[in-house]
Amino acid sequence: MKHAPDSSALAARLAPALFVVIWATGFVVARLVAPHAEPLTFLSLRFLCTVALLAGVALLAGARWPAGWRGWRDALVAGILMQGLYLDGVFWAVSRGLPAGIAALVTSLQPLLTAMVAGPLLGERVSGRRWLGIGLGFLGAGLVLAPKLGAAADAIPLSALGVCIAATVAITLGTLWQKRTAAAVDLRTNAAVQFLGAALMTLPLALLLEEGRFDASPPALAGLAWSVLGLSVGGILILLWLIRRGAVAGVAALFYLVPPVSAAMAFGLFGEVLGPVQVLGMIVAAAGVAVASRG
Numbered sequence: 001m002k003h004a005p006d007s008s009a010l011a012a013r014l015a016p017a018l019f020v021v022i023w024a025t026g027f028v029v030a031r032l033v034a035p036h037a038e039p040l041t042f043l044s045l046r047f048l049c050t051v052a053l054l055a056g057v058a059l060l061a062g063a064r065w066p067a068g069w070r071g072w073r074d075a076l077v078a079g080i081l082m083q084g085l086y087l088d089g090v091f092w093a094v095s096r097g098l099p100a101g102i103a104a105l106v107t108s109l110q111p112l113l114t115a116m117v118a119g120p121l122l123g124e125r126v127s128g129r130r131w132l133g134i135g136l137g138f139l140g141a142g143l144v145l146a147p148k149l150g151a152a153a154d155a156i157p158l159s160a161l162g163v164c165i166a167a168t169v170a171i172t173l174g175t176l177w178q179k180r181t182a183a184a185v186d187l188r189t190n191a192a193v194q195f196l197g198a199a200l201m202t203l204p205l206a207l208l209l210e211e212g213r214f215d216a217s218p219p220a221l222a223g224l225a226w227s228v229l230g231l232s233v234g235g236i237l238i239l240l241w242l243i244r245r246g247a248v249a250g251v252a253a254l255f256y257l258v259p260p261v262s263a264a265m266a267f268g269l270f271g272e273v274l275g276p277v278q279v280l281g282m283i284v285a286a287a288g289v290a291v292a293s294r295g
Helices: 003-033 039-061 068-095 100-107 110-122 128-155 158-181 187-209 218-245 248-270 276-293
Strands: none
Touching: 003 218, 003 248, 039 068, 039 187, 039 218, 068 100, 068 158, 068 187, 068 218, 100 128, 100 158, 100 248, 110 128, 110 158, 110 248, 128 248, 128 276, 158 218, 158 248, 187 218, 218 248, 248 276
């Protein structure tokens, strides 16, 4: 008689770690497909394939779609902020010369921004312990990324940096919007509509700014498949579930573990060196997330 509660508790324990691992693969995919596809073209294909897959699953399962214009509006806005503006902005900024390490450090500001505005917008109190964890997490992420900054900071294109900062603000607002408007929605249909919003924003930009290059090579197809199945379906559904269950500041702190896990993946897959400072950063970031999650 205790199987259901035990299963729910197990899912709650495993979901944060699974989300971090899946989300960290995004940087591996970006590196894998960069020589084979333009960023906005790739994202357009990713979003459209995800909409088709999630909508098909939702229809087969008889899932409940958003009720009325307001329900559709809420999901579309969340998708434009959390996927469209965020991913488009980061990909565009990096393609315009913003060093990947700088981009990763800027996006690591998200938990700090979330904690700052969670109170005024959601009435969510951020405890001193959680602030300590968020601060440690940012310090750890900075240590992990430190070797990638260095001289690159001397040649930062300001327009690309501004777009990356705007993208980080967008995913922060999207997370808060999702928490505020999607307490009782079906996550499958909500995610499908979110990615529809992202596609409606990204596809016109790709047609306007790019040539539509996607060479359909094995790396490009493998990257697209994982982006759809792993990142967009698996990762986003887990993120939406975590946002629904927990305080947004605590959930956002999980993003501090992404740079350490990505660095470990790059070490294993591409032979990128992990120095003592980076290892220390991984430990500090993990400690910060542990403190923030118990705040």
